[in-house]
Amino acid sequence: MPLAWYSPQPERQEIMNEAFFDKKEYKPLDRVDGRLKVTGAAKYSAEYPLPNMAFAVLVGSRIAKGTIKSIDSKAAERAPGVLAVISHLNAIKVPGYQPKGEHPSEPSTNGQPLRVFFDNKIVSNDQPIVAVVATSLEKAQFGASLVKIQYTKEQHKTDLEANAGDAKLAASAKKNPKSPTADYERGQKDAFESAPVKFEAEYVLPTEVHNPMELQSIIAHWEADNKLTVYDKVQGTKMTQKNFAKEWNIPEENVKCIATFVGGAFGNGLHNWPHETAAIIAAKQVKRPVKLVLTREQMFTMVGYRPRTWQKIQVGATKEGKLVAINHQSIGQTSSYEEFTESTLMQTRMMYASPSVSTRYRILPLNLATPIWMRGPGEATGAFALESAMDEVAHAIGMDPIDFRLANYTESDPDKNMPWSTKYMRECYEEGKKRIGWENRKLKPGEVRDGEWLVGYGMGTGTFGANRNSATVHAELDKEGNLVMHCAITDIGPGTGTAMVQIASNTTGIPTDKITFHLGNSEFPNAGLQGGSSTVNSVGPAVLAACNALKEQLITMAAAKGNSAFTSAKPDDLMFDKSELQLAGKSAKTTLADLFKQNNIEKIETTNESKPDENRNKYSMNAFSMHFAMVHVHPFTGQVRVKKIVCCADAGTIVSPKTAESQMIGGATGGIGMALTEDAVMDHRFGRYVTKDLGDYHVPVHADVPDIDVYFVNKPDLLADPVGSKGLGEIAIIGVAPAIANAVFNATGKRVRELPITPDKLI
The missing domain is CATH 3.30.365.10 (Aldehyde oxidase/xanthine dehydrogenase, molybdopterin binding domain)
Structure with a gap:
């Protein structure tokens, strides 16, 4: 059925009318670089054959907090092919590393990133503290095995739940009361207490690690004393150029960053990490190009992760299904030296028409490396709690979860008190219901079976800013x-x-x-x-x-x-x-x-x-997603099989239908991992990950991924940008994990509030 505009302003109506008469529709197209990739012709960061190349291997700390007492590198220095053993004892001074003040490679507004080879302090397990440089990778690896390090240990803290009382308001929130991390209040402060229906629960999302196919890698080449070229796995070449120019106090035009092909990245390339500076230092000291490729284990400790996050939600509603209040609290972990924040609670502020909303975001410094934004950053974490809670309240009222959401549908952004530039979520609801077979879902859990398997249906919504x-x-x-x-x-x-x-x-x-x-x-x-x-x-x-x-x-x-x-x-x-x-x-x-x-x-x-133009000040601009899941759960073993997923997206113009569909399939696959398999387990006695490779840290494989049906509304938003696109990469995963969790509840009647949903939690 046709959707009504929310208070259409003349310029929006005119622009949108033009949008629907696009003279040429975008057609599916094979990837223009596909042949290069499948034939091996594409060069990734570690594949450039520079003359006189040296190879570096990093040695990481074996404690989580303390100081380095001594480094015995004599055997390594005498090993065949070893050119240098670099640590804080002999590393050249990086101009950007000042004893006071901020490191220039700054992803957030507070604290400073780890300064590699700067001093003898240890702040997290596997912190890079030595680089062995040799004429071949194997010789560098052997040299690294000969380095002996002694430490003075201090008591570390790595357990979020055990130290939650130390969580604090982020410095960015203190500086700016309108920051997404600041405390937020809308409507009546105590509205939840007087609500006819009250629901309260806690949800936990574990640490997740990016684990793209291509390991983090860099080749650093000083072409002159003040001229640097890096072949680097990054998500921003200009950012990298700027950061390293500041770090080494050289003109930006003297730094060149090449990242022609990147073998997958889910946010871990949004920051310049210590291993990059380590390679640049090494290249400067040995006066040769230096290649450094992290191991899979080092990918868990040196290049960020989705932070473990605790959330508590209170939802108040009427017996007829109208929201009265939502109170949402969150604590996410960060490192002890740098404040990392994300927008965990933003979706709660604006997704539903609740007259009263309260959010409280806190961060907890721990002896861990700094987290980094991971696909659907913050919003995917917050959506797990919010969308699970919405399902739980609907169940308590005895209402269909979609009907409950539609009863609280927003025709404008209640957070910013502005009209949406476009919003077509109703079409996503209708199309998703039809494609997943929602009519087969029963309100009472455990009512549907397929042989010996319990069958459940669930859904979850998501949103992300149409950034430009x-x-x-x-x-x-x-x-x-x-x-x-x-x-x-x-x-x-x-x-x-x-x-x-x-x-x-x-x-x-x-x-x-x-x-x-x-x-x-x-x-x-x-x-x-x-x-x-x-x-x-x-x-x-x-x-x-x-x-x-x-x-x-x-x-x-x-x-x-x-x-x-x-x-x-x-x-x-x-x-x-x-x-x-x-x-x-x-x-x-x-x-x-x-x-x-x-x-x-x-x-x-x-x-x-x-x-961007002035329209961005007049409208709230977001892309929206809706994910539906059908699962089978074995009642005796607790095994969960995702049998079908339907992904619906209101993402504006879809300019590349074939790759856009792949984006949604990839996001849904990541959501399956979030819901069912991914969990970076830490032994808090040592502050060390137990799951530190792809043998123990489980990502979804082909057998875990079912038929994924993708639907795009494909209506342009020309207020957001002249192409009409609203962005797709993040909403592809936001809402998938709660959709699966809600489907598991519908199948079993058992609500799992701490991910991943493993068999032991269901039997």
């Missing part, structure tokens, strides 16, 4: 009709190059096989991080602007050569048709070859920046 940053694209069009574009943005797996090629082709009419998009190099025009579901929303408009600028040049060239039909033409009027340039609705045409020959040129080029 400035970005710049350089584009060149030659006389053969080949379009080449450059931008510094990276691609961690979603198919950024493919999406940009499709936007360019859609805008110009140039066939996709004649368009090339070069990325992943800091020498290319500026772009931000690939993170926060902002890439298509940011870089896409810059591609659009560059293509339109090229078309303007062509129109000017054609008009100057006496073709009067082109005199008043606009970029939207001009399209390529094979070798011809045509004007919409007119018989006027010319060939690109003739036009270039007449003007005596080989190519035209342009550089265009696209920035």
Whole structure:
């Protein structure tokens, strides 16, 4: 059924009307870099063959807190092929490492990242404290095994629950009362206490580790004393360039970061980590390029993780299913030296029409390495608690969970008190119900069986900001009709190059096989991080602007050569048709070859920046997801099988349908891991992970992943950006874990509030 606008302002209605008459729909396209990847031609960070390469291996601390008493490196230094053994005792001084003040590679606003080889202090287990550099990887590994270290141990703290009383308000919240981490109050403060139906529960999400296929790696090469090139696995080449320029006190233009291909990243590349600086120090000291690749075990301790988080929710409602109040508290862990925060409670503030909402976010410093944002950062964690609690309240009232959510549907953002730019969640509810077979669900748990298996249905919703940053694209069009574009943005797996090629082709009419998009190099025009579901929303408009600028040049060239039909033409009027340039609705045409020959040129080029506009101050802009799950649970063994997942997304324009579907499937797979398998278990006696490889830390494999049905509303949001995209990467996972948890409850009547849902919790 048609959706009503919320208080439509004239400019929004006009823009949205234009959106529904898009002249060319985006079609599925194979990945433009797919052949390079499957044939092995794609070069990743550790695969560049530089001459005279050396190899570094890191030695990590075996205690969680204390100081280094001594380092015996003599045997390692005498080992064959060893070039250097580097520690705080002999490492060159990094200009950006000041005894006081902040390290320049700063992901948050408070504290400072770990300064590798800076002093003898130990703040977490497996903290990198020695680098052995040798002429081969094997020789470096052998040398590292010979290093003997003695410590002075101190009492460490790694247990969140045992130390929850020490949790504190983040410094960012103290500085800014409007920060997402600040205490929040809306409506009546004690509304929960007087609610006719009251529900209260605690939820725990364990530590999760990113574990992408490609290990974190870097090749550091000092081409001169003040000129550095790094081949680095990062999610932002410009950020890395800026950070290392500050760290080494050299001009930004003297630092080059190359990350053409990235073998998966879920947030661990959003920060520059100690191992990168360790490699740069090593390269400086041995005066050779140095390659450093972390081991899988080091991926658990040196490059961030989703922090273990405790949450408590109180939900008050009427017996008819109207929300009265939601109180949501959260404690997440951080390191002892740096404050890491995330938006765990933001979805609670704005997802449902509750007149009273209270949120309290705290962080707990522990003797662990700093966490980092992991796919669906914060929101995925908070959604597990919120969406589980919504299901629990619906069950207590005796109401269908979807009906309960619809009874509290928001037609505007209650947090910001602003209209949504677009919101099509009702369509997601209806389509998801139909595709999962919601009519087969029973209100009473345990009522549906398939042979000896209990069958359950569940759903969970998610949202994430339709973020947009400035970005710049350089584009060149030659006389053969080949379009080449450059931008510094990276691609961690979603198919950024493919999406940009499709936007360019859609805008110009140039066939996709004649368009090339070069990325992943800091020498290319500026772009931000690939993170926060902002890439298509940011870089896409810059591609659009560059293509339109090229078309303007062509129109000017054609008009100057006496073709009067082109005199008043606009970029939207001009399209390529094979070798011809045509004007919409007119018989006027010319060939690109003739036009270039007449003007005596080989190519035209342009550089265009696209920035967010003032619309972002008038509307609340979010992408939305809804995930449905059907599970089978064995009543005697407690085994859970996810039999089907339906993912519905209101993500604006879907510019690359094939890779977008893969994004949703990947997010749902991560959600299965969150719900059923992933748990970084720590032995708190030693502050050391027990699960430190893929043999013990379980990620979903093919057998765990069922049929995943993906549905996109695919209605553009041209208020968010000129392409109409609202972002997809985060909402692909937000809401999946609670959907599965809710389905398990519907199958068994057993509510698991601490993930993962393992058989021992069900039998």
